[in-house]
Amino acid sequence: METARAYSSELSETAWDEAYLDAYPDVYRGLVALGARGDEAEDALQDAFLRGLERADISRAAGWLFVVSLRRWRRRRFRERIFSPLRAVMRSEHTTEPEVRIDLFDALAGLPRRQREVLVARYVVGLSQEETAASLGIARGTVAATTTQAARALRTRLEER
């Protein structure tokens, strides 16, 4: 019985590993698109991976991973802002500036948070409208409307540059 349970657990861990590794590049880029530094995105994804080990359901792994790692990164950013003087002493080599400046992501930063998240979920992480709606906890119609609105705004911002 114990052996069967251990085998089952090992199997699910392997499945989660595969799902995680499959989604990793898109989610990592999605986090960077939203403003995370590379090391922050790595940490957030690894945290989300460990959280995922406790999760039985591995369906919609990319959407789940995106949302969980996004929260982890935001929490970490919040803590860093609060303790920024201490962090500056402890880890002076880190800055909040992204390593690579990409015009599209810079323009994206000027959009409202909901629009940013929807665009990244749809076009960087590659989620469908349904998956985006389920992951972000909003209606599918809202996803469609927000996508259109955000894309127009983004294009306008880029053209103004």
Added chain:
Amino acid sequence: MDDKMERWTVTAFDDAAARVALPPRERWLPADRRPRSSLPTTALTFALVAVVLGVALWLVADGRIVPAAPSAKPTPSNLIRLAPGGTEAQTWGAVWSRSMGATVLRPTWLPETDLGPSYDVVTTSNGLHRYVVGYYPKIVFPAGPQPWHFLFIAEGADVLPPRLGPGDAAENVNVRGQAGQLITAPDGEVRVVWMENGLRYTIQAGSGIPGSDVLRVAESMMRVVDADGKVAVVFSEPVTVMISVLASCSASLAAFSSADPTNRHHILNRVLPTASCAALRCGLPSRMV
């Protein structure tokens, strides 16, 4: 979103995402597969902040602490609290012996007789700070406030008077010839406060004792003169007046008796007609008048 816009969006994001370099694949999975917690970092940060704050507070507080100069008049440790059990006279005698010369006033009339006294005297090097003598029922009520009780309090004038509580009703009254206050609390508890002999005296009575009785208790108070709790025989003003009147009238009557008939008219018309002798005059035999 139309197709043109859709295509633009997809292309723009694909191009941008392609420029984001991924970390080496061996770093994708965490080295340790056990759940990590941010607690150590957070706890360390909070501990560090606590230490910094503690040091700061210690430094600030340290600046305020100065060595106390030795007191010129050390306060004697003569706080005396005796349990009830002594007689009333012993109680007041003990208060008198510890009052450092302050005038101790003892009641000579109480509306309830079955009360046992206890006391508490606090003195300082400057003199009496406070004494409190309590009269409580010898039969203790099972629970709740003891309705029948009296507290006799005397405090130095430098002790701040207690403020009126919410709902207290204060009435200006004359207490032993002094201006005082009769204060009635919402629960019916009554206290009378007045200044006398450089002290502030307070009688506090339990609820259910009327203010008139408390004032009567105040009027009945007499000065304790020895360690046995005896009180000075000081006549109140009406009695003193009456004795002086009697003495005056006696002298007048003696003079009247010994006077020759020519002077009796003068005595009758100039001495005896005073108001204080009116009663005696009325009682004089008609043949004398």
